[in-house]
Every structure is written in C-alpha cells, then in structure tokens.
Amino acid sequence: MQKGKSHVSLKDLAREIGVSISTVSRALNNHPDISPEVTQKVQKLAAELNYTPNPLAMGLLKQATRMIGVIVPDLVTHFYSSIISGIEDVAEEKGYYILIASSNEKLQKEIKAVENLMKTRVEGLIVCLSQETKSYGHFDRLINNNIPLVFFDRVCRTDEVPSVVVNNEDAALKITKHFYKNGFRRIAYIAGPEYLNISQERTHGYLAGLKSCGLEFRPELLEKCNLSTREATKATARLLDLPEPPDAIFGINDTVVFAAMKEIKQRGLRIPEDVALVGFTDEFHSTVVDPALTSITHPTFEIGQEAARLFFRCVENPDSRPDQVVLNTKLIIRKSSVR
Amino acid sequence: MQKGKSHVSLKDLAREIGVSISTVSRALNNHPDISPEVTQKVQKLAAELNYTPNPLAMGLLKQATRMIGVIVPDLVTHFYSSIISGIEDVAEEKGYYILIASSNEKLQKEIKAVENLMKTRVEGLIVCLSQETKSYGHFDRLINNNIPLVFFDRVCRTDEVPSVVVNNEDAALKITKHFYKNGFRRIAYIAGPEYLNISQERTHGYLAGLKSCGLEFRPELLEKCNLSTREATKATARLLDLPEPPDAIFGINDTVVFAAMKEIKQRGLRIPEDVALVGFTDEFHSTVVDPALTSITHPTFEIGQEAARLFFRCVENPDSRPDQVVLNTKLIIRKSSVR
DNA sequence: TTGAAAGCGCTAACAG
DNA sequence: CTGTTAGCGCTTTCAA
Numbered sequence: 263m264q265k266g267k268s269h270v271s272l273k274d275l276a277r278e279i280g281v282s283i284s285t286v287s288r289a290l291n292n293h294p295d296i297s298p299e300v301t302q303k304v305q306k307l308a309a310e311l312n313y314t315p316n317p318l319a320m321g322l323l324k325q326a327t328r329m330i331g332v333i334v335p336d337l338v339t340h341f342y343s344s345i346i347s348g349i350e351d352v353a354e355e356k357g358y359y360i361l362i363a364s365s366n367e368k369l370q371k372e373i374k375a376v377e378n379l380m381k382t383r384v385e386g387l388i389v390c391l392s393q394e395t396k397s398y399g400h401f402d403r404l405i406n407n408n409i410p411l412v413f414f415d416r417v418c419r420t421d422e423v424p425s426v427v428v429n430n431e432d433a434a435l436k437i438t439k440h441f442y443k444n445g446f447r448r449i450a451y452i453a454g455p456e457y458l459n460i461s462q463e464r465t466h467g468y469l470a471g472l473k474s475c476g477l478e479f480r481p482e483l484l485e486k487c488n489l490s491t492r493e494a495t496k497a498t499a500r501l502l503d504l505p506e507p508p509d510a511i512f513g514i515n516d517t518v519v520f521a522a523m524k525e526i527k528q529r530g531l532r533i534p535e536d537v538a539l540v541g542f543t544d545e546f547h548s549t550v551v552d553p554a555l556t557s558i559t560h561p562t563f564e565i566g567q568e569a570a571r572l573f574f575r576c577v578e579n580p581d582s583r584p585d586q587v588v589l590n591t592k593l594i595i596r597k598s599s600v601r
Numbered sequence: 602m603q604k605g606k607s608h609v610s611l612k613d614l615a616r617e618i619g620v621s622i623s624t625v626s627r628a629l630n631n632h633p634d635i636s637p638e639v640t641q642k643v644q645k646l647a648a649e650l651n652y653t654p655n656p657l658a659m660g661l662l663k664q665a666t667r668m669i670g671v672i673v674p675d676l677v678t679h680f681y682s683s684i685i686s687g688i689e690d691v692a693e694e695k696g697y698y699i700l701i702a703s704s705n706e707k708l709q710k711e712i713k714a715v716e717n718l719m720k721t722r723v724e725g726l727i728v729c730l731s732q733e734t735k736s737y738g739h740f741d742r743l744i745n746n747n748i749p750l751v752f753f754d755r756v757c758r759t760d761e762v763p764s765v766v767v768n769n770e771d772a773a774l775k776i777t778k779h780f781y782k783n784g785f786r787r788i789a790y791i792a793g794p795e796y797l798n799i800s801q802e803r804t805h806g807y808l809a810g811l812k813s814c815g816l817e818f819r820p821e822l823l824e825k826c827n828l829s830t831r832e833a834t835k836a837t838a839r840l841l842d843l844p845e846p847p848d849a850i851f852g853i854n855d856t857v858v859f860a861a862m863k864e865i866k867q868r869g870l871r872i873p874e875d876v877a878l879v880g881f882t883d884e885f886h887s888t889v890v891d892p893a894l895t896s897i898t899h900p901t902f903e904i905g906q907e908a909a910r911l912f913f914r915c916v917e918n919p920d921s922r923p924d925q926v927v928l929n930t931k932l933i934i935r936k937s938s939v940r
Numbered sequence: 941t942t943g944a945a946a947g948c949g950c951t952a953a954c955a956g
Numbered sequence: 957c958t959g960t961t962a963g964c965g966c967t968t969t970c971a972a
Contacts (some may be wrong), residue, residue: 268742268746268748271948271949271950272949272950273949273950281958282958282959282960283950283951283959284950284951284952284958284959284960285947285957285958285959286960287949287950287951287952288952288958289952289957291951295957295958296957296958297957297958300957301957307737314719314720314724315949315950316661316948316949316950317720317721317722318657318660318661318666318722318948318949318950319661319948319949319950319951319964320949320950320951322655322657322658322661322948322950322963322964322965322966323948323949323950323951323952323962323963323964324950324964325964327657337682337685337686338679338683338686339679339682340677343676343678343682344677345675346676347676347703349675350703359700360701360719361698362699364686364689377684380653381653381656382656382698383608383655383656383657400817403607407607409607414943423645445965520889523889524888524889527891547889549863550859550862550863550886550889550890551889551890551891552890553889566830585865599610610964610965610966611966612965612966613963620942620943620968621943621944621966622943622946622965622967623942623943623944623966623967624941624942624943626965626966626968627967627968630967634941634942635941635942636941636942639941639942654965655964655965655966657964657966658948658964658965658966658967659949659962659963659965659966659967660948661947661949661950661965661966662947662948662965662966662967662968663948663967664948775951796949838961861967903958941972942971942972943970943971943972944970944972945968945969945970945971946968946969946970947966947967947968948965948966949960949964950962950963950964950965951962951963951964952959952962953957953960953961953962953964954958954960954961954962955958955959955960955961956957956958956960956970
C-alpha cells in the first residue's frame with residue numbers, strides 16, 4: 263500500500279520466526295501437517311503483527327478478485343442506493359467487495375463502465391440498464407465467456423442472463439384498479455421509453471387494469487417521456503391541457519411523479535380532489551410530500567440481495583440456467599388518491 | 602477473471618508474435634530500445650486482442666492499487682451519494698477506483714470499514730465520521746504510517762489530517778438572521794451530538810446570530826438529538842410543548858428537519874404561519890415538500906471533488922501539511938420561512 | 941535491439 | 957513435519 267511497509271507479509275513472519283514461507287502459509291491455513299507448536303507460534307505472531315493476506319497476490323494466484331462490479335443508472339436516488347445496500351449485504355457475507363459505477367442513464371457511460379470494470383478484473387457484473395440502453399452488444403463478452411452477469415429491474419436478454427425484477431404488470435394493474443375503486447374514471451399513465459421492460463410491462467398492466475374495470479382505453483391518456491424532470495413536467499402539462507383532462511395520474515417512477523406533483527400544484531389544482539396521483543416510489547419520499555403519496559413501493563433491499571444471490575449462483579455454478587426472480591410490490595394507500 | 606482465459610496476458614502476445622515477454626512489455630510502453638516494427642506489431646495485436654494490463658499484477662509489483670476507500674455514514678441520502686459522485690469524478694481522471702463502505706452511523710461499523718478497506722490494500726481513505734464517532738484511534742495506523750487520509754464534513758484531528766468542510770458557523774448565522782429579518786423572535790435550533798464538529802459549529806453560529814440580532818439566548822430553545830427521525834420528532838415535540846413554543850425552528854440536517862416538519866403538521870400547525878422552518882438539506886428534497894423548504898444547501902459535488910483533490914495531494918506529496926478546504930453554503934429562501 | 945532472471949505475495953505440488 | 961520450486965502477470969535490471 264505504501265513504501266514504508268505498512269503491511270506485513272508471509273516473508274516477514276517467516277524471517278521473524280525462522281521458518282520457511284510455505285510453513286508460515288500452511289500454519290496460517292491450519293494445515294494438518296504442521297506441528298501444533300509452530301502453528302501456534304505463527305498464528306500468534308500473525309495476530310500481533312496484524313497480518314492480513316494480500317488480496318492482490320491471492321487474486322493473481324487464484325485468478326479471482328472477489329470483487330463484483332455493479333452498474334446503476336444513478337447513485338443519488340434512494341432506489342438504487344438501497345438496492346446497492348442489499349447487494350453489499352450478501353456480498354459481504356461471502357467476503358466479496360463491490361465496485362460501483364454509475365451510467366448516469368447514458369448508454370455510452372454504461373458501455374464504458376462495463377469496459378472499465380472488466381479491466382479491473384471484477385469477477386462479474388450486476389447491472390441495471392440505463393434508460394438509453396436498447397442495444398446490448400456490450401454484454402456479449404461477458405455472456406460468451408460465461409462471466410457472471412445479473413440484471414435487475416431494467417433487464418434484457420433474460421433467456422441468457424439471470425435477472426431480478428418486480429411484478430410490474432401486476433403493480434400497474436393494482437394502481438389502475440385502486441383508482442377505479444375510488445371513483446376515478448379518466449386514468450392517465452405517464453410511461454417511460456418503450457424499450458425498457460419496466461415501461462412496457464407497466465403499460466400492459468395499465469391496459470389490463472382499464473379492461474378489467476370496463477374502462478375504455480384513451481390514447482391521449484397514455485403519455486410517454488424520458489425519465490427526466492423536464493420531460494415529465496411537459497408530459498403532465500400535456501395531460502392537464504387536454505380538453506378532458508384526467509382525474510387520476512400515475513407515473514413510472516419517482517422523478518416522473520414528483521415532477522407531475524409540482525406541475526399539478528403549480529396550476530392550483532388540488533390533489534386528490536382535482537387530480538389523484540400515484541407513484542412508483544420509495545417509503546421515504548412518499549411520506550414527506552404533501553399530500554402523502556399513494557405508491558407502489560419496491561422491495562429495494564431484497565432486489566439487491568436477490569441479485570447478489572443469483573450472482574453467486576453463477577460464480578459457483580457457471581452453467582446453471584438463467585433464473586428470473588420476480589419480487590412483489592406493495593400498493594401503499596395514502597392521501598393522494600383517496601377522496 | 603475466469604478459468605476460460607477471458608483476458609489476454611503479455612505471455613499470450615509474446616507467444617503469438619514469437620518474441621519474449623519483456624519485449625512485449627517494452628513495446629507496449631513505447632520503450633525507445635525496441636525496433637519500430639516490433640513495437641508496431643505488438644501494439645496492433647494488443648489492440649486486436651483487447652489486451653489490458655492486469656491491475657493485480659501491477660498492484661503487486663508497484664505496491665499501489667489505484668483504489669481509494671471511501672467511508673460514509675450512509676449511502677441512501679442524496680447528500681453522501683452526491684459527494685461520492687464528486688470524489689468519483691476526480692478519481693476517474695486520475696485512473697483511480699473507489700471502494701465504498703457505509704458506517705450506517707455506527708462507530709463499530711466505521712472501525713470495521715477502516716480495517717476491511719485497509720485489508721483490500723486501498724491506497725488510502727476518504728471518510729466522513731459516523732455520528733457516534735468520538736474516539737479516533739482507528740485512524741492511528743493511517744496517520745502514523747503516513748497513508749493518505751482525508752476527512753470531509755464531519756471531521757477530526759484537523760491538525761494532522763487534511764479535510765473539507767463547509768462554513769457551518771456562517772450558515773447557522775445566516776439562518777438565524779434570516780428568521781429575525783422575517784419577524785421571528787423565538788428561534789429554536791435542533792442540534793446533533795455535541796462532539797460532532799458540524800453540530801458545535803452550527804450551534805456557535807446560532808448563538809452568534811442571536812447575539813447579532815439582539816436576541817437573548819433561551820436554553821430551552823436549543824434542543825439536541827441524535828440524528829434519527831425518532832429522536833428528532835421527540836425534540837420537536839419538546840419544543841412545541843414549551844409554555845412559550847418557538848415561532849421558528851431550524852435543524853441540523855435533512856432527517857431532523859423532515860421529522861420536525863411532520864411533527865409540526867401532525868399537530869395541525871401551519872408552516873410558516875405558526876412555526877417557520879429551515880433546514881440543512883439538498884435541492885431536491887427542499888422543493889418537493891410542502892411548503893417548499895428554505896434551506897442551506899451544501900455544494901456536495903464540490904465537497905467530493907475537493908476531498909479527492911486533497912487525497913491526491915497526499916498521494917503525490919506524502920509530507921505536505923494537512924490543509925483544510927472550507928466551502929461556502931447558500932441560503933435558498935423558499936416558503937417555509939417567510940410570512 | 942532483445943532475452944533471461946528476479947521479485948512483488950501467495951499457494952500447491954513435489955521432495956525430502 | 958518442513959523446505960524448495962514453480963507460477964499467477966508484470967516491470968526492470970543485467971547480460972548478451
């Protein structure tokens with residue numbers, strides 16, 4: 263780590279005690295061949311001198327770095343941070359470290375991140391696709407070489423790559439029905455880019471929900487935007503400008519819903535009296551806004567844990583077939599959608 | 602990385618071309634001794650085969666891993682995530698990676714994190730102390746061995762360790778004066794643990810502010826809590842239960858202020874009519890709540906960048922004296938404090 | 941102009 | 957029971 267020898271090596275221990283390096287190595291690994299006295303002496307000294315094996319050396323030797331690369335669309339939302347915590351949780355148990363990279367929702371940065379992480383010799387990748395990602399060639403190298411790879415939330419190539427998702431269709435269905443039950447009839451949905459699985463699936467759920475409630479689908483009530491605040495605000499504006507504006511809106515994620523909320527308030531409309539609102543968000547944000555937001559909450563920590571578990575399944579059994587774990591969401595009803 | 606040789610080595614290139622490994626190495630490093638033809642041939646093949654030097658091997662050899670350990674109190678708030686982005690920003694430029702650990706505001710986890718990161722042979726640490734940290738022995742090893750170490754926001758041993766902070770005293774002063782100017786006279790402050798520099802300094806600013814406004818200090822208006830929602834709620838309750846409750850409150854951070862906001866609303870009090878509220882928070886949260894929150898915003902990204910810059914100063918010049926960078930905050934005035 | 945050899949820290953096969 | 961040796965991928969003397 264530093265010139266001044268701030269780490270002791272086997273060599274140091276060996277010299278100090280007067281045995282060979284391999285004896286020290288074996289002693290530390292409790293090899294049965296080594297005499298109890300030597301073993302004890304070595305272990306004692308190692309403890310005193312705070313010996314820790316050099317992971318670089320081990321990595322070189324074993325061709326395994328015990329590092330996992332994680333790529334997320336951003337680092338600053340609770341959603342991803344909390345998923346990362348979940349990944350870390352199970353990685354730590356296994357003695358693995360994670361190296362985090364953010365794509366900032368850009369395909370180019372995602373590609374770069376894959377490259378860079380591979381350069382560092384991580385043992386594999388756990389990734390959530392960027393919002394721009396609709397070509398998947400940058401994962402070829404991993405897939406072809408059977409390098410552990412897991413997708414979560416925004417996924418692709420699910421027949422080749424293990425993944426963790428939530429039941430998006432069901433979630434959107436639940437929201438739509440909830441609106442209906444509460445007397446809302448002009449239900450709008452602000453979706454994201456169509457090639458994202460989460461967007462597609464939620465749209466399907468929305469359509470299914472309308473159908474099951476006997477409501478007709480109105481194309482003008484299905485808005486689309488990229489996931490930026492700016493675009494989401496515009497999409498909301500378009501909805502509210504409609505000759506017959508919606509009486510209920512739900513949006514694909516945090517960013518979109520909060521943007522919608524601001525736009526609605528800006529126009530002096532009341533939530534839920536004039537327009538009801540429901541989001542896909544997390545606990546914290548939902549309760550801090552006013553009115554408290556009804557929302558689908560993701561089991562974020564579990565998503566991370568499951569992704570990591572799938573990852574280790576790949577590590578331990580590289581030829582296992584690509585599972586998909588589907589987690590359930592919960593609709594938490596608060597004030598923004600009940601009148 | 603994987604059995605199947607998913608990375609090419611110098612050896613591979615050497616065998617392929619029919620020269621020695623050292624020749625290949627030199628060719629790739631544009632060593633002048635190597636004939637132009639060989640150099641070109643090697644570089645071409647390396648590019649084709651996507652050769653990247655093995656950082657483990659380099660790390661072993663050079664005793665430098667190009668990794669920085671970063672320890673934050675939590676990963677899920679915008680504040681720290683955004684600082685991490687700043688660190689990453691300058692680390693990337695230098696070709697360094699960062700390894701992130703969260704202390705979860707626990708001293709024990711912080712100590713463990715220091716240990717673990719050191720085990721991985723990071724070249725040094727950038728850390729923000731946990732809320733519980735009031736003993737600093739776990740940094741001795743770094744300091745004594747002159748291993749790069751930088752603190753930010755919550756700092757200690759600033760005469761020995763470079764650090765990045767904001768002008769906390771000034772920020773609290775600004776808030777207090779702002780309240781005064783808007784007609785508030787019973788100004789309360791909810792502080793954090795007293796041994797945290799940020800808490801102390803803000804308290805000083807609060808006191809200085811009262812003084813400069815000609816207000817008397819009322820001990821009952823200076824509350825303290827650990828940084829949990831639970832405790833913050835209680836502290837707010839104590840303030841509001843006072844025979845003469847405050848007409849303005851500010852809190853030490855996000856968590857505290859949002860807890861206060863909820864408690865105030867819960868009691869049917871209006872913000873800012875009954876109680877004004879100001880926080881130390883970030884842009885996003887401040888605008889999403891209702892009413893929009895006046896707050897001191899931290900230059901989080903810059904904090905991260907500066908911390909990383911100090912770090913590299915240590916790496917490049919291990920004997921430089923410990924600088925402290927002080928960044929300024931801004932008071933952004935919104936509805937919650939103006940009547 | 942190039943190759944051979946040593947060494948960074950470690951393990952494992954092979955000798956004794 | 958313990959030591960020697962080779963090798964993981966790389967750079968860097970030292971020889972040629």
